[in-house]
Amino acid sequence: MSRFKYFFVNGQQFCTQHDITVYNLITYFNYNSSLLVLEYNNLLCNKKSWEKIFIQNNDKIEIVTIVGGG
Numbered sequence: 001m002s003r004f005k006y007f008f009v010n011g012q013q014f015c016t017q018h019d020i021t022v023y024n025l026i027t028y029f030n031y032n033s034s035l036l037v038l039e040y041n042n043l044l045c046n047k048k049s050w051e052k053i054f055i056q057n058n059d060k061i062e063i064v065t066i067v068g069g070g
Contacts, residue, residue, distance in 0.1 A: 007059040016055070023050040025061065037064045 006015045009025070022040060026033055038045045039062040040053060055061075 005055060005057045007055050007057070007061065009061045010063055020055050021051050022053045022055065022061065025055065026050065026063070029063075031063060031065065035066045037066070038062070039064075 004015045004017055006013060008014070009029075020028075022038065022045065026036070026038070033047065033050075038047075038050070041060055045053065
């Protein structure tokens with residue numbers, strides 16, 4: 001029996017039955033990984049660790065994209 005995991009991305013709640021990494025999440029939402037900063041449970045998250053961090057129940061992820069302009 002699969003167990004749902006509920007988590008938040010930029011304040012919006014999502015749920016999954018699958019084991020997914022932070023990297024899977026960024027890919028799913030089609031973010032450009034070179035133009036974002038990611039906070040995982042109130043800590044800045046290094047890009048090198050995205051594939052190693054699995055989303056757990058009640059995790060809070062904030063994704064901030066960098067936009068250039070003049």
